[in-house]
Amino acid sequence: MISNEDNIKEHFARENHKIDTAVIRFVGDSGDGMQLTGTQFSDTAALFGNDVATFPNYPAEIRAPQGSLYGVSGFQVQFGSVEVSTPGDELDLLVAMNPAGLKTNLFAVKAGGTIIVDTDAFNKKNLEKAKYETNPLEDDSLNNYRVIKADISGLTRESLKDLGLDNKSILRSKNMFTLGMVYFMYNRSLEHSESFLNKKFKSKPLIAEANIKAIRTGFYYAETLELMSSTYIVEPAKMEAGTYRVVMGNDATAWGFIAAAQKAGLDLFLGSYPITPATDILHELVKHRHFGIKTFQAEDEIAGITSAIGASFAGSLAITTTSGPGLALKGEAIGLAMIAELPLVIVDVQRGGPSTGLPTKTEQSDLLQAMYGRNGESPVIVIAASTPANCFDFAFEASKLALEHMTPVILLTDGFIANGSAPWKIVSINDLPEIKTKLVPNGTTHYDAYVRDEDRLARSWAIPGTPGLEHRIGGLEKDKVTGCVNQGPENHEYMCNIRAEKVRRVADFIPNIEAEYAQEGDLLVVGWGGTFGNIHAAVKEMADAGYKIGHAQFNYINPLPKNTAELFSRYKKVVVCELNLGQLVKMFRSEFSDIEFSQYNKVQGLPFTKSELTQHFKGLI
Amino acid sequence: MESNVKYTFKDFASDQEVRWCPGCDDYVVLRAMQKALPEMGVKKEDVVFVSGIGCSSRFPYYMDAYGFHGIHGRAPGIATGVKLANPNLSVWIMTGDGDAMAIGGNHFIHLLRRNIDLNIVLFNNEIYGLTKGQFSPTSLLGQKTKSSPYGNTQPPFNAGELAIGARSRFYARVPGNEPKTMTDIFIQAERFKGTSLIEILQNCVIFNDGCFTQYTDKEVKSDMQLFLEHGKPMIFGKESNKGIVLKGLKLEVVTLGENGITENDLLIHDAKEDDSTLHQMLIRLKYPLVMGIVRSVEEMAFGERERELTEKIKLKSNFTSVDDLFFSGETYEVK
Numbered sequence: 035m036i037s038n039e040d041n042i043k044e045h046f047a048r049e050n051h052k053i054d055t056a057v058i059r060f061v062g063d064s065g066d067g068m069q070l071t072g073t074q075f076s077d078t079a080a081l082f083g084n085d086v087a088t089f090p091n092y093p094a095e096i097r098a099p100q101g102s103l104y105g106v107s108g109f110q111v112q113f114g115s116v117e118v119s120t121p122g123d124e125l126d127l128l129v130a131m132n133p134a135g136l137k138t139n140l141f142a143v144k145a146g147g148t149i150i151v152d153t154d155a156f157n158k159k160n161l162e163k164a165k166y167e168t169n170p171l172e173d174d175s176l177n178n179y180r181v182i183k184a185d186i187s188g189l190t191r192e193s194l195k196d197l198g199l200d201n202k203s204i205l206r207s208k209n210m211f212t213l214g215m216v217y218f219m220y221n222r223s224l225e226h227s228e229s230f231l232n233k234k235f236k237s238k239p240l241i242a243e244a245n246i247k248a249i250r251t252g253f254y255y256a257e258t259l260e261l262m263s264s265t266y267i268v269e270p271a272k273m274e275a276g277t278y279r280v281v282m283g284n285d286a287t288a289w290g291f292i293a294a295a296q297k298a299g300l301d302l303f304l305g306s307y308p309i310t311p312a313t314d315i316l317h318e319l320v321k322h323r324h325f326g327i328k329t330f331q332a333e334d335e336i337a338g339i340t341s342a343i344g345a346s347f348a349g350s351l352a353i354t355t356t357s358g359p360g361l362a363l364k365g366e367a368i369g370l371a372m373i374a375e376l377p378l379v380i381v382d383v384q385r386g387g388p389s390t391g392l393p394t395k396t397e398q399s400d401l402l403q404a405m406y407g408r409n410g411e412s413p414v415i416v417i418a419a420s421t422p423a424n425c426f427d428f429a430f431e432a433s434k435l436a437l438e439h440m441t442p443v444i445l446l447t448d449g450f451i452a453n454g455s456a457p458w459k460i461v462s463i464n465d466l467p468e469i470k471t472k473l474v475p476n477g478t479t480h481y482d483a484y485v486r487d488e489d490r491l492a493r494s495w496a497i498p499g500t501p502g503l504e505h506r507i508g509g510l511e512k513d514k515v516t517g518c519v520n521q522g523p524e525n526h527e528y529m530c531n532i533r534a535e536k537v538r539r540v541a542d543f544i545p546n547i548e549a550e551y552a553q554e555g556d557l558l559v560v561g562w563g564g565t566f567g568n569i570h571a572a573v574k575e576m577a578d579a580g581y582k583i584g585h586a587q588f589n590y591i592n593p594l595p596k597n598t599a600e601l602f603s604r605y606k607k608v609v610v611c612e613l614n615l616g617q618l619v620k621m622f623r624s625e626f627s628d629i630e631f632s633q634y635n636k637v638q639g640l641p642f643t644k645s646e647l648t649q650h651f652k653g654l655i
Numbered sequence: 656m657e658s659n660v661k662y663t664f665k666d667f668a669s670d671q672e673v674r675w676c677p678g679c680d681d682y683v684v685l686r687a688m689q690k691a692l693p694e695m696g697v698k699k700e701d702v703v704f705v706s707g708i709g710c711s712s713r714f715p716y717y718m719d720a721y722g723f724h725g726i727h728g729r730a731p732g733i734a735t736g737v738k739l740a741n742p743n744l745s746v747w748i749m750t751g752d753g754d755a756m757a758i759g760g761n762h763f764i765h766l767l768r769r770n771i772d773l774n775i776v777l778f779n780n781e782i783y784g785l786t787k788g789q790f791s792p793t794s795l796l797g798q799k800t801k802s803s804p805y806g807n808t809q810p811p812f813n814a815g816e817l818a819i820g821a822r823s824r825f826y827a828r829v830p831g832n833e834p835k836t837m838t839d840i841f842i843q844a845e846r847f848k849g850t851s852l853i854e855i856l857q858n859c860v861i862f863n864d865g866c867f868t869q870y871t872d873k874e875v876k877s878d879m880q881l882f883l884e885h886g887k888p889m890i891f892g893k894e895s896n897k898g899i900v901l902k903g904l905k906l907e908v909v910t911l912g913e914n915g916i917t918e919n920d921l922l923i924h925d926a927k928e929d930d931s932t933l934h935q936m937l938i939r940l941k942y943p944l945v946m947g948i949v950r951s952v953e954e955m956a957f958g959e960r961e962r963e964l965t966e967k968i969k970l971k972s973n974f975t976s977v978d979d980l981f982f983s984g985e986t987y988e989v990k
Contacts, residue, residue, distance in 0.1 A: 081987050226985075270989075279986045293977045303740055305732070322980065323965050324972030328739055333765035337732035340725065340762075344705070344736025347723050348744070352736070370726050459989075460981045498721040498737065498744050501700040506669070506715050508706075508724025518671065519716065 049264040050221070055114030056268055057122030058216065060209075061139050062131030064107040065097045067209035071129075072109025073455070074213055078226045079113035080280040080457050083270025086113045087422075087567060088455045089121035089641070094310075094393045101155075101163035103134045115269035119421075119567035119574075121454065123643040127219070129212055131155060131186070133164035140176075148180045150215060152208065154187035182262060184255070186211055193251040194244050203241065207248035214252025220266050224249055276459045283422035283452040284311070287355075287381060287445075288318035290429025292325060293461075295351045297430075298437055298469040303350040304329045305341035307360065310393045311449040312383035315355045335363040339380065343367060346376040347507075349473070349497035351433055353379040358387045358400045361444075362407065368442055369408040370509045372533070375484070375493050377436035377472075381429070384448040384564075386639040395639025396450035398563055399614040404444045405592060405621070411530045413537040415439070416592040418446040418563030423458040425451060428589060434469045439540055440492040446591075448613075450641050451564040471495065474503065483507055483517030490543070491536040540593050547586050547595040549604075555582025556655045558605035562588040562618050565642055569611055572647035581655060591618070594625070602629045607654055609634055611642065658701075662693035667702075669719040675710060680831030680857040681778065685717055687837035688747075688776075692720075694838070695845045697745045704747045705734040707754040710785050711778035711857075714749035728759025731766040731775075738773050742958050745845060746773035753783050756792040756812050764821035770849045772956040774841075777854045778831075779814055782863035800862070814854045815938035815949060819931045825851035826934070827948040830871040830880070831858055836946070843948060849956045870944045883937070883947040888921040891943050898922075899940075906936050908943070926951040 058075065060068045069090055076088045089110040098105025112122035124144035130136040132155040143149060156171050170176055171183055190208040191201070210231075217224055228246050235242035256262050281289075295302035306316045308331070320329045328350070332338040339354040346352035356364060361382045371378040384400045386392025404416050415435050419428035425447055432445040472495045474481065481496045481503040496503040505517060513520035514528055549558060551573055561569040566587045573585035586601060588594070602608050610619040611634045619633045634650050636642060667689045675681045692702065702720035706712035708727035715722030721744075725733045730748045738746045748766075755763045755777055766775070782800060783789040789802035793814060797806040815826050825847045827840045837855070844851035856867045870879045881891040881899065889899040896911045898921035909916045926948050928934070934950045955963075974980055 077985065081985065083987070083989065273989045275989055277982065277986050277988055279981075279984070289977070289981065292980070296977050301740065303736065305736060322974075323968045324974055325977070325980075326965065326969070328961070330735065330739060332732065332735075333761055336729060337735070337762050337765070340729040340732030341736035341739070343725075344723070344733035344738075345740035346736070347733070348703075348737045348740035350736075350740040352740075366726055367729065374723075460986065462981070463977050497741075498703045499700055499741060501698070504700060504719055504721050506671075506704075506718075506722030506724065508715070508722075509726050510724060 050267055051264055052267045052269070054116045054268070055112055055118060055122070056126045056220065056266060057110065057112045057124065058127045058129070059108055059110040059125050059139060059142065060129045060212070061106055061108040061135035062209070063098070063100050064093055064095060064105050065100070066107065066131050067206065068107045068109050068131070071209045071213050072111055074227045074230065075216060076111040076113065076455060077280055078217070078222050079111070079268075080278070081226055082222065084113040084115065084268055085118040085271040085273060086111060086280065086456060087118050087121045089450065090453045092394055101132055101134055101160040103138055103164060106135050106138050108135070108139065113268060115271050117271065119570045120641070120644060123645050127216070129216060131208070131212070133160045133166055133170070136170060137164045137166065143179060145178050146180065148182065149176065150182045150184065150212065152186035152212070153183045154185050182259070184215065184259070189251065189255060190248055194247060197240060197244050197247070199240065199244055204244065207244050210245045210248040211252035211255075214249040215256040217249070218253045218256035218265065219262060220268065224253060273457065274459060278457045278459055280455050281423055281426070281458040282314070282455045283419070283425040283447055284314035284383065285318045286423055286425035286458060287419070287429045287447060287452070288315045290426040291319070291351070291353055291379070291433060292322060292327065293426075293463055293466060294430045294433030294469060295327070296463055297466055298351055298433070298471050300349065300351040300471065302327045303342060303345035303352045304355065305332055305338040305345065305352070306330070306355045307332050307335045307338045309335070309357045309360050311385055311452050312355045312357045312360070312381065314452070315381060315383070335360040336367060339364040339367040342378055343371050343374070343376060346371070346378050347374070347497070349495070351437065352377070353381065355381040355383070357383050357385050358403065359390065361400060361403055365408050368414065369410060369412045371442040372408070372412045372414055373509055373512070374507050375440045375533075376442075377440055377495070378442040379429075379432045379436050379445055380442060381445045381447065383452045384446060392639040394449065396448045396564065396641060397613050397637060397639060398448060398565070399617065399637070400446065401591070401614065401617040402620070404446060411534065413534050413592065415441060415443040415537060415540055416446065417443065417590050418588070419451060420563055420566035420587050420589055422451050422454045422456040426458065426461070430466060434467065435540060435543075437469055437471045438492065438543075439490050439536065440472050440495060441536065446563055448564040473497070474500065478503060481505060482515050484512055484514055486532070489539070491532060491539055538593050541596050544590045544593070544595060546597040547588060547601055549584035549586045549601060551577035552582045552584040554604035555584065556606050557581070557583045557651060558602065558608045559583065559585045559651060560588065560608060560610045561585070562591060562612070565611060565613060568642040568644055569647060571644045572651065575644065576648055576651060583651060583655070588618070599626050599629070602626060607632065609651070609654055611635070611647065613637065613641070658696055658698040660698070662699060664689035664693060666699060667692050667719050669717050671716045673717050674713065676861055678860040679710070680855070681711060681714070683831055683834050684776065684778065684837065684855055684857070685714065687834040688718070688841060690834070691838040691841035694842050695745070697845070701743055702745045702747070703737055704749055705730045705737060706749040707759055708785070709751040709754045711749050711751040712754060728754055728757070728762060730754070731759060731762035734773055735766065735771055738771055738958055739961065742962065748773065748775040750775060750777055752777070752779045752781060752791045752793040752814070756814065756817065760792070764817070767818055767821040767823040767850055767852065769957040770822075770824055770954060771958050772848050772850070774844045774851045775853065777814060777852060778857045779854050780857045780859040780863055781811070781866050782859050784859050784862055788862035813938060816935060818852050819935055819938065819950060823852050823950065824849045824952050824954055825948070826854070826938070826950045827852070828854045828856065828946050830867065830876070830946060831855050832871055840948065847951060848953055848959070879943055881943040881945045883924045883926070883945050883949055885924055885926040885948065885951070888918055888923050890918070890921065897943070906940060928952070
């Protein structure tokens with residue numbers, strides 16, 4: 035076991051550079067195991083105490099044709115001894131398992147950065163598939179980089195030849211060989227990955243052995259390799275004291291719901307239909323049947339949400355999870371939950387649209403759909419998570435708002451934070467705020483379904499099984515007191531107004547928006563949801579350099595925090611940055627007509643980079 | 656869920672004015688249901704009616720029970736959520752031919768496939784009533800409606816055939832003008848542990864009046880209907896002298912006493928036979944039209960499977976609070 039860092043340092047008489055952060059990207063065919071390799075590296079870094087942020091970027095095809103440019107799957111991780119809020123812009127290290135991976139990712143490598151390639155994969159066939167006319171390993175095209183050419187496939191084959199595995203199984207371990215090399219380069223222990231592999235392949239000990247052997251051989255190979263002249267040390271980061279774990283956004287979302295159900299004393303019900311990139315929330319919740327969680331994989335998106343509405347009517351904390359196309363299908367049912375005034379959380383893990391669009395890529399283009407994508411006057415609460423870890427907080431908050439205000443809540447996340455991972459300081463259930471449901475008190479004998487409380491305008495919740503409170507509700511307009519059908523003109527207008535007012539009043543129960551860095555000055559950078567990390571990194575860099583620049587990231591979108599206009603008024607300019615063509619800014623322009631907004635947009639299925647943001651902001655000041 | 660209170664039909668009548676057209680069979684169903692519920696032994700507060708959109712879907716408003724009037728075609732999803740959330744409830748889906756088999760067709764077949772323990776009352780009037788007279792998925796070929804003035808060119812579903820194709824475990828057919836039979840079958844449907852489908856041949860007095868008269872008219876019904884009873888020979892006719900025999904792969908009508916045919920030659924109805932071949936043949940018969948419980952084959956209901964699995968998993972887990980989950984596995988301390 036290679037776990038003693040001092041030993042390692044003593045052994046290798048190499049330059050050992052101390053650095054603050056490093057950015058690594060692993061790329062290969064979609065079947066090459068790059069996601070696993072990247073996850074292993076980032077988990078190991080986090081367990082060592084680094085701050086980490088990850089960005090998986092994979093194609094829509096499960097096993098795209100080998101070697102093809104569009105089939106390249108990548109996983110990027112930034113880890114550091116300082117705060118890390120993004121997966122990073124430029125790569126310190128690119129690991130390319132084939133020519134297609136090199137071709138499509140070379141642009142991101144910083145000048146002088148390192149590239150590790152599997153020379154075995156740079157054969158005539160693969161070079162042709164990647165549309166290389168000459169072998170980049172043999173011409174001058176990589177002169178600006180430090181290229182480590184290793185016959186990874188050949189070495190893996192050689193080291194595992196005695197295990198009695200077939201060639202295909204052996205080659206599957208080449209990602210672990212590569213991981214071993216990268217572990218050496220960054221002075222990392224193999225301990226975590228070895229125990230992970232033993233656990234993952236518990237029932238296939240031979241496969242576990244092969245993978246562990248590959249990872250060790252890769253490590254030793256890097257040690258003896260002349261080309262790897264320098265290695266790097268990234269010390270643990272200074273983070274708030276506490277117990278941590280690494281979470282993916284989708285898992286954190288699922289956990290937020292489990293916590294909310296326990297806090298509210300309700301059963302958790304998920305009605306869902308599989309859709310990328312939201313399905314991992316279903317995968318995570320279905321694992322926790324032991325908590326009594328009910329997950330229902332329905333026949334379609336509509337049955338997913340309608341089953342959740344049924345469960346809500348019957349007294350559960352009900353949620354449904356989807357992405358943009360599914361949100362479109364759920365629109366009519368969201369209107370039903372809204373008019374029935376039942377608690378419901380709809381999670382939209384946004385992806386590139388319109389239509390099927392870019393299923394595996396990130397975007398923020400469902401905001402206006404979430405706000406307005408229903409027939410009739412049907413406002414709902416819209417909130418957005420902004421980091422993988424705070425997906426937990428906002429799933430909890432969405433549940434709390436739905437239950438306390440008796441209304442559907444749309445929670446927006448996106449592919450970037452849903453699949454990204456980061457350290458999460460674990461919250462105990464005891465430290466979470468109370469959730470006070472609107473369930474009618476025991477012993478209630480008379481029930482008017484649409485009588486409201488004064489502060490929230492929320493109705494009370496009588497569920498089937500409660501004697502004496504039998505009542506009927508549904509999608510027809512309701513009488514403002516009894517909830518019986520009432521299509522009278524005054525009643526309808528009253529109900530439309532009060533449902534709108536109910537959502538507006540949520541502003542009394544949410545925190546003010548706060549800016550970080552400059553509290554007033556030249557420029558306020560505004561973002562919402564999953565762009566937090568990149569905007570934060572860009573503004574931080576400029577603020578550190580002396581610019582009078584502030585950053586406000588919106589998590590509450592409908593309603594907006596009460597001090598929104600006041601905040602905007604403190605800056606000379608306000609720029610709204612979104613991964614769409616300008617949706618929040620459109621809402622701002624209609625809401626705050628006396629403030630001038632500029633906008634910065636990107637719709638490439640990719641997150642912002644720090645450098646493109648700083649470049650734009652500098653142009654505004 | 657078992658009730659000690661003795662209810663009467665009045666206990667289940669809501670204070671809402673019933674707004675169906677005068678003479679509509681829906682009134683018959685309403686009364687039959689109000690009479691059936693007190694006989695089922697369920698508590699009033701445990702009864703939930705769920706509906707979609709259409710004339711029949713107004714049903715929940717007229718029952719003094721819990722009710723949810725949903726959106727078009729989606730009652731199966733809502734009802735599934737209600738039942739999974741609280742398995743103690745007696746859940747009823749009130750739906751029509753368009754609601755169940757057109758806009759809600761996908762939900763309808765998957766509901767039947769899963770066999771969750773609830774009941775579906777399908778008001779089949781072979782027309783769209785609430786939208787004022789367009790053809791439905793059960794309208795006949797050639798039928799003239801507002802959206803097919805020159806005759807319908809879309810062949811119809813046979814509801815029972817579709818349902819059993821979707822692996823329905825309980826299917827009954829009832830004429831819309833026979834409240835006593837209806838009440839009886841509602842009670843049996845509630846007792847059945849699984850999804851029960853009751854198709855009501857419901858006359859729409861306004862847009863499709865008389866669509867079932869050839870079978871349901873008092874004058875002809877004994878000759879045109881075969882009322883199936885489990886374990887009994889298939890006999891029908893005013894004189895009780897007609898019967899059904901199986902000849903090759905076809906059902907055939909025979910007359911008792913002719914060509915030496917006796918009651919012993921007739922098919923005995925077996926509603927509990929798992930193989931649905933004969934049930935399907937009976938459902939497809941045009942003469943006579945079979946009524947009663949065609950199929951009643953119990954199998955563990957979906958909710959039951961879910962519950963059993965949950966109990967099994969709970970026994971294996973030490974987790975009692977989310978904290979057990981959060982602090983388990985790969986955590987690390989930052990000091």
